[in-house]
Amino acid sequence: MLDLRGLSELTGALIERINTACDGAGSAGDIALVLVLGGEGTGPAWPGPVGIHAVNRWEKALRRVERLGALTVAAVSGRCVGPAVELLLTTDYRVAAPDTVLRVAADSGGAWPGMVLHRLATQIGAGRARGLALSGATVSMAKATTLGLVDDVAEDPHTHALSAVKAGGLVAGPELAVRRGLVLDAVTTSFEEALGAHLAACDRELRRTMAIPGVGV
Structure with a gap:
């Protein structure tokens, strides 16, 4: 499990934590990598004062999660913006608490123009992605499940996600x-x-x- 709640800025330490988790899941033959997300505050707009090389490293780390041999699971609660949304879109199975609110656009304006927009468009369609990226609207869990951004809603998303993995209801293994x-x-x-x-x-x-x-x- 990788607890990434409360993220606000892109840092080398954050990228390293994700890469280390991917290394561990691959070498240990884990059936799942569980990411705990949400709880972001209203600090500086993502990704903060960083250079393009840091952004490139971040995108590569996200791609590793997206292509990981193990099942990737997101357990989300609270305010989910910026990096939490980017990570959410890379996972295979997504569970959120009823009070979770997703927001693609930053507090200061439109959405960060990273690969999050590409993932959003390929997953829910360009028309719907355009609205979320440009309007700054929040997404309730009812709408998120309708759009396919979230698979299940549960009071305790972490426990629910782990139960689903242990029950064998999700595809796992080398294929x-x-x-x-x-x-x-x-x-x-x-x-x-x-x-x-x-x-x-x-x-x-x-x-x-x-x-x-x-x-x-």
Whole structure:
């Protein structure tokens, strides 16, 4: 579990914590990496006084979470803005407390123009993403679940998320990253380009579940 509540500024320490958590999840063969998010204050607009190299390192860390071999889970409560929203959008399974409020745009104006806008558009569509990015509107949990930004709402999101992982109701294992990658790449890949990767994944699954010898059908 990585507790990242109360984030306000982009720092080297924050990036290092995320990379270390990814290293640990990969080397230990963990079935899940749980991120606890929310509780941001109204401090300086994200990401704070940093250079573009720090932003690049941050985006690379987010991409590691997004492509991690382990299942990634977000447990969110309270005010979720800036870095918490960016991390939320990289995870596979998202649980939020009923009082959680999401806000894409910064307190000082429009949304931070990082890859958060790209993820938002690919996940909920450009039209809906545009409204959230430009208006500065807050998103209630009722709307967040409708948009698909949050999967479940629970009084204790952390406990609920851990229970779902332990119950085995979520996909895990070595093929998780393959399935996630196929979904993420579908937005920018044509049917013809994607077919080979999907067939390869199907062949691996057939071999795993049915022990079919040879090269498949």
